[in-house]
Amino acid sequence: MKFxxxxxxxxITAMTTAVVAFTxxxxxxxxxxxxxxxxxxxxxxxxxxxxxxKNGEQKALAQAEMIAALPAIKAAxxxxxxxxxxxxxxxxxxxxxxxYGVDRAMFQSPNITSFLRINTPELFGDDLSSYRSxxxxxxxxxxxxxxxxxxxxxxxxFGVVPMKDDAGNFIGSFEIGIEFGRILxxxxxxxxxDLAIYVEEVLLKELSTSLGGEIINExxxxxxYIRFRSTHTELLGALVTEAEANIVEETRxxxxxxxxxxxxxxxxxxxxxxxxxGVVAVTRDLSAAKAARVNLIVxxxxxxxxxxxxMAGLILIVVRGSVLRPLAALNRKxxxxxxxxxxxASGDFDRCCSEVRQLAASCQKIAVASxxxxxxxx
Amino acid sequence: MRLPAVFIxxxxxxxxxxxGRAEEEDKAAAQTSLPLNKGLPVVVRTGLHILEVKSFDxxxxxxxxxxxxxxxxxxxxxxxxxxxxxxxxxEFRSSRADKEIAHIxxxxxxxxxxxxxPSFTDRRLRIFPTGVVELIxxxxxxxxxxxxxxxxxxxxxxxxxxxxxxxxxxxxxxxxYVQSDLDFTRAAKAMKLTGWNIxxxxxxxxxxxxxxxxxxxxxxxxxxxxxxPAGVIAPIFIPLFASLMIPLLILWMNRIEAGVFVxxxxxxxxxxxGGLFSVIALSFSVNSSxxxxxxxxxxxxxxxxxxxxxxxxxxxxxxxLFRLNLPKRLFNAYVQEEIFRVCxxxxxxxxxxxxxxxxxxxxx
Numbered sequence: 114m115k116f117x118x119x120x121x122x123x124x125i126t127a128m129t130t131a132v133v134a135f136t137x138x139x140x141x142x143x144x145x146x147x148x149x150x151x152x153x154x155x156x157x158x159x160x161x162x163x164x165x166x167k168n169g170e171q172k173a174l175a176q177a178e179m180i181a182a183l184p185a186i187k188a189a190x191x192x193x194x195x196x197x198x199x200x201x202x203x204x205x206x207x208x209x210x211x212x213y214g215v216d217r218a219m220f221q222s223p224n225i226t227s228f229l230r231i232n233t234p235e236l237f238g239d240d241l242s243s244y245r246s247x248x249x250x251x252x253x254x255x256x257x258x259x260x261x262x263x264x265x266x267x268x269x270x271f272g273v274v275p276m277k278d279d280a281g282n283f284i285g286s287f288e289i290g291i292e293f294g295r296i297l298x299x300x301x302x303x304x305x306x307d308l309a310i311y312v313e314e315v316l317l318k319e320l321s322t323s324l325g326g327e328i329i330n331e332x333x334x335x336x337x338y339i340r341f342r343s344t345h346t347e348l349l350g351a352l353v354t355e356a357e358a359n360i361v362e363e364t365r366x367x368x369x370x371x372x373x374x375x376x377x378x379x380x381x382x383x384x385x386x387x388x389x390x391g392v393v394a395v396t397r398d399l400s401a402a403k404a405a406r407v408n409l410i411v412x413x414x415x416x417x418x419x420x421x422x423x424m425a426g427l428i429l430i431v432v433r434g435s436v437l438r439p440l441a442a443l444n445r446k447x448x449x450x451x452x453x454x455x456x457x458a459s460g461d462f463d464r465c466c467s468e469v470r471q472l473a474a475s476c477q478k479i480a481v482a483s484x485x486x487x488x489x490x491x
Numbered sequence: 492m493r494l495p496a497v498f499i500x501x502x503x504x505x506x507x508x509x510x511g512r513a514e515e516e517d518k519a520a521a522q523t524s525l526p527l528n529k530g531l532p533v534v535v536r537t538g539l540h541i542l543e544v545k546s547f548d549x550x551x552x553x554x555x556x557x558x559x560x561x562x563x564x565x566x567x568x569x570x571x572x573x574x575x576x577x578x579x580x581x582e583f584r585s586s587r588a589d590k591e592i593a594h595i596x597x598x599x600x601x602x603x604x605x606x607x608x609p610s611f612t613d614r615r616l617r618i619f620p621t622g623v624v625e626l627i628x629x630x631x632x633x634x635x636x637x638x639x640x641x642x643x644x645x646x647x648x649x650x651x652x653x654x655x656x657x658x659x660x661x662x663x664x665x666x667x668y669v670q671s672d673l674d675f676t677r678a679a680k681a682m683k684l685t686g687w688n689i690x691x692x693x694x695x696x697x698x699x700x701x702x703x704x705x706x707x708x709x710x711x712x713x714x715x716x717x718x719x720p721a722g723v724i725a726p727i728f729i730p731l732f733a734s735l736m737i738p739l740l741i742l743w744m745n746r747i748e749a750g751v752f753v754x755x756x757x758x759x760x761x762x763x764x765g766g767l768f769s770v771i772a773l774s775f776s777v778n779s780s781x782x783x784x785x786x787x788x789x790x791x792x793x794x795x796x797x798x799x800x801x802x803x804x805x806x807x808x809x810x811x812l813f814r815l816n817l818p819k820r821l822f823n824a825y826v827q828e829e830i831f832r833v834c835x836x837x838x839x840x841x842x843x844x845x846x847x848x849x850x851x852x853x854x855x
Contacts (some may be wrong), residue, residue: 211529294670302696346674347691369691372647372717415848422840426833434822434829442825457621464823 117437121177124432132424136417140410147406151376151399153364158378158395164306165300166270169291174272176215177289178257179374180205181274190220190228190285191278192236206231214295217269219275221248221286228285229462244320247385251286265323265366266381267341268293268390293342301429304398305397309349310382311338311358313390336390346384352377362390373400403455422440439469443476451482457481515682520591523596525663528565532665535598536563537654539670539712541668541692542629544650549717552632552638553606553651556714557631559754561675563623570622580625588616588626597626598664602710603653603699606633640781640789644720644727644851647690649713655699656708665709668694678714684724690715726780728850730773731794735842737766738805739797740837745813750824750832756814763806770798790853796847801842808834 180186180202189198208233209215218231218374224244232460241248247258257274271292278284284361288382292333297308316327316337336355343349351370364379376399382391452456459481526533540559547554573579583591592614609632617625636651651687656664676692683689697709741759756838774795778785782791811817813833818827 195833208530211534298669342670344670344673345679345691345693371715372688378759389698404855408852411848411851415844419841422837428831428836430829435824438825438829439823462823465825 116354117433117441120437121425121428121432124428128296128428129421132417132420135305139255139413143409143413144406147402147409151367151402152365154397154399154402155376155378158304158376158397159363159380160308160338161300162308162378162380162393165296166261169270169296170272170452171292172213172272173215173270173289174257174259176213177274177287180289181276181287186280186385187276187278187284190260190276190287191282193228195229195234196239198229199231202231203234209289214292215289216292217264217266217271217288217290219288219290221245221252221273221288223252223283223285225252227248232444236406247271249286250385251275258385261383262385263312263320264290265321267317267321267324267328267385268310268312269298271385279435281422283468292307295483302458307343307345307348307396308340309343309346309353311335311393311394312341312382313337314339316390317341320426341391343364349394352396353379353392358394361389367399367403368379371399374403374428375399386490401419435466436469439465440472443473445471447476525659526564526568526596526823528567529565532661532663533598534665534667534769535600535656535708536672537561537668537694537710539652539654539665539676539677539694540562540675541712541714543631543682544678544684544689544714547587547687548686549638549640549648552637552783553632553633555633556650556652558628558652560600560628560630560654561628562597562600562628562674563672563752564678565622565691565836566596566624566656567622567626569618573621576620576835579619580682583616583618585613585615588614592626593615595624599659600654601633601657602630602632603655604635604651605702606635606751607757608632638783641787643781643784643789643791644723647715649693649715649719650689652712653697654710654712659707660701661698661706661708664708666696666710668696668710676712682718682741686719687716688719690717710764725824727777727791728794731742731791731798732765732846734770734848735794735801737769738763738801739839739842740766741805741809742831742838745831747828747831750819750828752813752816754779754813756809759809760806760815763809766802770795770802773854779810788850793844794847797842797845797849801838802837808838 138244143170148469179287183201184196185201189201202218209218209358212317215333216232220228221241222228225240225242225245226250227237227239230236245262245264247260247262250256251258251273255275257272259270261268262271269292271288271290273286273287273288276284288483293310297310300306300308314329314337317324328341329339332346336357338358340346340349348370352368352375356433357366360379361381363381365375368375368377375396377397380393380395381389384390416458443462446457446461457477459470459477462473465473523532540558540561541556545555561597562670570580575581595618609630611629611631613629616630617627617629619625625801634650634652640646654666655684656666673694676694678689678692678718691714692715693711693715693761695711699707699709701707741762744757744762747753777791781791812827812831816827818830
């Protein structure tokens with residue numbers, strides 16, 4: 114192999130390998146940081162939803178505690194005076210419903226039957242023991258409880274408190290239920306998240322008898338689930354398919370839809386008893402973060418290309434232009450001299466580096482010395 | 492004697508009728524005043540269905556659209572017993588709706604980014620027994636929308652409609668939306684816009700600041716669309732990449748024989764000048780067809796920048812290498828020859844690499 118080719122090749126290969134390796138490491142690190150930041154973002158989305166649901170339950174419980182403690186309400190409930198109880202609570206419920214998303218409020222008798230639904234006063238006296246675990250527990254333990262339950266009008270966040278009359282006798286329980294729709298809307302407004310709640314269709318058909326065809330229909334059906342609430346039906350429909358919705362533990366993924374990249378977190382949706390009754394989907398547009406990561410990779414790649422090309426060019430110019438090509442020219446001159454050319458001039462190499470100049474000068478001396486005995490020999 | 496009697500009678504009649512008219516006026520005024528019976532602010536739910544979008548002019552940042560704006564609020568003064576209507580609501584259409592609207596309170600909203608007067612308007616009013624009022628207004632009008640072409644030709648645009656409450660601040664009238672409004676807010680499935688892919692409609696609540704700290708409610712509905720890039724590759728990007736080749740010609744057309752450049756420097760400089768004019772002409776042509784690209788930072792302006800940079804670099808090569816032979820004077824002929832050889836592949840590689848990188852950045 115000729116040194117003319119092998120020397121630059123070795124140097125350029127070594128330099129390219131080093132640059133590519135460093136660029137690869139930089140891209141790998143930035144990708145790892147980006148993925149970690151993205152994972153943190155997805156984790157934050159999960160915490161926001163969990164905290165929001167928890168706050169909703171606490172809000173329901175706090176409101177139930179306050180209402181249950183009002184003397185007029187306690188007295189009416191203790192007296193089993195349904196019209197008086199309704200008159201005392203109806204206006205309060207209307208305001209709570211309009212302003213704070215409270216959509217269910219119910220007094221329950223100690224035998225786990227409904228005494229008064231403020232939202233639907235005409236419906237009372239039905240047995241709740243088969244599907245309202247939280248009411249059963251509160252009436253047995255006489256302690257306040259909170260959690261998710263599926264009722265006649267669908268799933269909601271409930272706070273249930275025991276009620277006692279002025280003498281301290283247990284007279285039943287009272288609950289406040291908050292709808293998910295308002296909570297999801299608020300999360301969308303505050304954090305730019307899009308959310309959907311999917312609930313098992315069997316459960317909705319069995320328990321949520323007041324739900325109409327506007328909820329339980331083909332458009333909202335995803336496998337065994339029904340999309341109960343969604344802040345962006347079109348988007349969530351594209352992001353969460355039937356196969357993806359079938360989860361039993363938290364699942365995170367990135368999916369492209371409508372030309373954007375979305376981070377999706379799927380959380381199992383548990384009821385008060387801890388049984389999974391559906392899935393909560395949370396999504397956010399992460400296109401900007403993805404674009405920033407890809408931009409960084411492209412710019413790093415371009416910078417690497419510039420370094421490799423410029424360094425390779427420099428190696429070729431220095432190795433070939435300053436050393437190898439002058440040596441080749443010197444070699445040609447020596448060959449010409451050996452072939453009979455009368456003179457050898459080293460002046461052609463005056464602008465070359467000193468080593469080449471010295472070599473050319475030495476060659477010239479040898480040529481002069483070898484010519485002298487031939488001219489004036491014995 | 493009879494005339495004064497008639498006059499007195501008329502006067503008495505007028506006096507008797509005046510209180511009745513005043514009562515009616517008061518009642519009418521009361522009906523059209525802000526519905527306070529559910530407290531303040533009056534929450535007006537907003538939904539927007541986009542039926543058609545046409546004549547989207549990205550140069551002017553305008554488009555024409557036909558939309559159904561649905562406003563829903565509660566006015567308890569309009570409650571009635573369900574038996575009063577055949578359906579579960581009272582419905583008024585077109586002129587009857589206008590007539591009815593004159594007697595009730597409706598939120599004073601307008602499309603803040605509307606240009607000129609609408610070419611078509613129709614209204615439908617529904618009043619439910621509970622006092623819920625639903626007003627749907629179909630409008631065909633021209634709207635202004637911000638254009639962001641940074642990622643051209645892989646850009647996404649938002650055709651915005653700013654629904655703003657006028658006169659009433661957020662403490663009296665607030666715009667909001669809930670699940671059913673979000674479901675109503677969408678683009679018609681059959682809608683098409685030449686050169687663009689239709690995506691989804693998004694709603695966003697906003698606050699507009701007025702005088703003395705006043706705040707006005709606004710909901711912005713935005714139809715997201717994405718450009719079909721194939722349509723602009725031929726008229727813009729092929730000429731741009733072709734013009735990028737012009738300055739590279741001066742490297743590929745010259746050669747060295749016995750340490751001397753064969754082609755004269757001025758001939759190659761002429762190519763550069765020709766290339767400069769062609770890039771200027773292309774720039775003029777593109778900017779006149781796509782005005783939005785002429786200002787700001789975008790893929791096309793970056794590629795034009797790269798074209799000018801490559802032309803400048805090539806001109807530098809012509810002067811430094813071909814005309815002045817500076818490397819030969821400073822070093823030797825061998826170094827100059829190697830510099831020339833390196834330039835023949837390094838400059839095209841870097842120019843094309845940069846161009847591809849700029850396109851990749853736009854594509855993600």
